[in-house]
Amino acid sequence: MILSVIGLGLIGGSIALDLKKRGFVGKVIGVDNNSLNAHSAKKLGLIDEIQDLKTAVTNSDLILLAIPVDACIKTLPSIMDLIDNQIVSDLGSTKEQLIESIANHPKRKQFVPAHPMAGTEFSGPQAAHSGLFDGKCSIICNPEDSDKKAVSLITDMFHCLRMRCVFMDAEVHDRQTAYVSHLSHISAFALSLTVLHKEKADKHIFELASGGFDSTVRLAKSSADMWTPIFQQNKKNVGKVLQKYIDTLQQFKDLIEEDNFQGVSDLISEANDIRRVLDQKEKNEKETIAKSTEIRTRA
Numbered sequence: 001m002i003l004s005v006i007g008l009g010l011i012g013g014s015i016a017l018d019l020k021k022r023g024f025v026g027k028v029i030g031v032d033n034n035s036l037n038a039h040s041a042k043k044l045g046l047i048d049e050i051q052d053l054k055t056a057v058t059n060s061d062l063i064l065l066a067i068p069v070d071a072c073i074k075t076l077p078s079i080m081d082l083i084d085n086q087i088v089s090d091l092g093s094t095k096e097q098l099i100e101s102i103a104n105h106p107k108r109k110q111f112v113p114a115h116p117m118a119g120t121e122f123s124g125p126q127a128a129h130s131g132l133f134d135g136k137c138s139i140i141c142n143p144e145d146s147d148k149k150a151v152s153l154i155t156d157m158f159h160c161l162r163m164r165c166v167f168m169d170a171e172v173h174d175r176q177t178a179y180v181s182h183l184s185h186i187s188a189f190a191l192s193l194t195v196l197h198k199e200k201a202d203k204h205i206f207e208l209a210s211g212g213f214d215s216t217v218r219l220a221k222s223s224a225d226m227w228t229p230i231f232q233q234n235k236k237n238v239g240k241v242l243q244k245y246i247d248t249l250q251q252f253k254d255l256i257e258e259d260n261f262q263g264v265s266d267l268i269s270e271a272n273d274i275r276r277v278l279d280q281k282e283k284n285e286k287e288t289i290a291k292s293t294e295i296r297t298r299a
Helices: 010-021 035-043 053-058 069-082 096-101 148-160 170-199 211-221 224-233 235-257 261-271 274-298
Strands: 002-006 027-031 062-065 087-090 114-116 137-141 164-168
Touching: 002 010, 002 053, 010 027, 010 148, 027 035, 027 053, 053 069, 062 069, 069 087, 069 096, 069 224, 087 148, 096 170, 096 224, 114 148, 137 148, 137 170, 148 164, 164 170, 170 211, 170 224, 170 235, 224 235, 235 261
Parallel strands: 002 027, 002 062, 062 087, 137 164
Antiparallel strands: 114 137
């Protein structure tokens, strides 16, 4: 099978690397508007060759879009116009508007909307690496609107990446990612800005920063070109989630100002329950990797 990856950054490069390495595809074609990225991806061994979009789509069996969500909405309809029997999927963080962009396309069933829940704060082909997706969860949206064979292929692809698949309505996906992904990035951006503004008046403040600060603001290194369109496309959900977050911050502020530190302690104790959720998540990831390894060993 021949794979074309549109967008050769962290996600596109990492998925190309492991699908070829693990034998899911025999050849990987890379497409990127940035020629430097394309040539870097080839030099790094992420792809086998570089082609323009039309040629790559024509020559492929499977096409994956790993580009910012605003570019994806613009590009996907033209790709659907070019395909014959090929399967197309995307790897973006928002889904409702993207699906709507080709809702009435005659080849809609050959598109499978997907979102692998993995990534780092780094970008570009040099950030790509093997194992990025191991143990993580991938969302496949509105599978009933796609051809069963297409959904099966994309599901098998994610299993090859050692991921578990969850099927979900696009509206639910966009709402839930606003909580677990989009809000965390905004929080990191906001904290980073708050401290940077203080740094202008106190040059030594970062000397006090340690591991807790570093881990909290890590996501603030993420690309504006990637995240601004995500917030734009999911603004309805992001706005609602942000308001809930602001309300919780206000609750902490009010309790502290009122010297109600028992109330503060109660909130912290309630928040500590996130440990249970994260421990279960880690367990699920380990089980997914073990199961995927066992299946591929038997095969």
